[in-house]
Amino acid sequence: MISDPYAALGRDYARSRRPDPRIAAAVTAALGDARSVVNVGAGAGSYEPGDRGVIAVEPSRRMIAQRPVTAAPAVQACAESLPFPDGAFDAGLAVLTVHHWTDVxxxxxxxxxxxxxxxxxxxxxxxxxxxxxxxxxxxxIAEHETRLACLDRVVDELTALGGTPSVAPLPVPSDCVDGFLGAYWRRPEAYLSERVRAGMSGVALLDQNVVAEAVGRLRADLADGHWHRQHVGLLGRTELDLGYRLVTT
Structure with a gap:
């Protein structure tokens, strides 16, 4: 049986995690001339290019159920055991998912x-x-991330597999419409919303008592103007490098 960690976490994912067109353009450009794409850890279908053949792979029934009727066909399977023959696709896509894989x-x-x-x-x-x-x-969040497979692990693994990974920054627009963890860097009020936070696994998987205390401090800092005084330099920025990276090989 495929375990489904998103049975609770992903209950409203499709609404909070919509693809941002600028990030989508960067992802599509990285796919190059690939005509067939497997999207592994596909979730509700964000960043799947609509102009080429796509097969989605997603272990969570809840996430598959949120895919639009117009989305690519989805197979319920895990990254560690893909039900396809060797070289079946021109490109493999994995967007903010590798850190969730059981065996990277x-x-x-x-x-x-x-x-x-x-x-x-x-x-x-x-x-x-x-x-x-x-x-x-x-x-x-940073303490939790020390246990996750992020950039260095991805690059090391791909290199060990014979690849030559290329890494490029993926800046986050100030009005990013995809509600991942860093999306609201210039809109701090959004982090006060429980619904918004529910779509961010980096927050949703923490002790919620700790999160509630942090949200209370942020709410107070916004109310008395402390946050805006501390971060006035962000208010005029249109994008920010928060460490998101596009790895291609």
Whole structure:
């Protein structure tokens, strides 16, 4: 049986995690001329290109159920055991999912096996730990990330598999419409919303008593103007590098 960690976490994912067109453009460009794509850890279908053949792979029934009727066909399976022959796809896509895989070594080996090109969105924890939400309110996120497979692990594994990974920054727009953890860096009020936080696994998987205390401090800092005084330099920015990275090989 496939375990489903998103049975609770993913209950409203499709609404909170919509693809941002600027990030989608970067992902599509990284796919190059690939005509067939396997999207592993596909979730509700964000960042699947609509102009080429896509097969989605997703272990969670709840997430598959949230995919639009117009989305690519989805197979319920895990990254570690992809039900496709060698070289079946021009490209393999994995967007903010590798850190959830049970066996990263096996999952990336499978991605390499079934696709001739790999495009992976992950993040650099060293950069992300400097994000104000993490540094000032929830350092527990950074502590948790030390146990996750992020940028360095992805690059190391792909290199060990014979790839030559290329890493490019993926800046987050100030009005990003995808509600991942760093999306609201210039809109701090959004982090006060329980619904918004529910779509961020980095927050949703923490001790919620710790999260509630941090949210209370953020609410107070917003109410008395402290946050805006501390972060006035962010208010005029249109994008910010929070450590999200596009890895291709």
């Amino acid at each position: 070594t096996a999952g990336l080996a499978e991605l390499r096996r079934v696709s001739r090109r790999q495009v992976i969105v992950t993040w650099d924890p060293a950069v992300f730990s400097r994000f104000w939400l993490v540094r000032e309110y929830l350092p527990e």
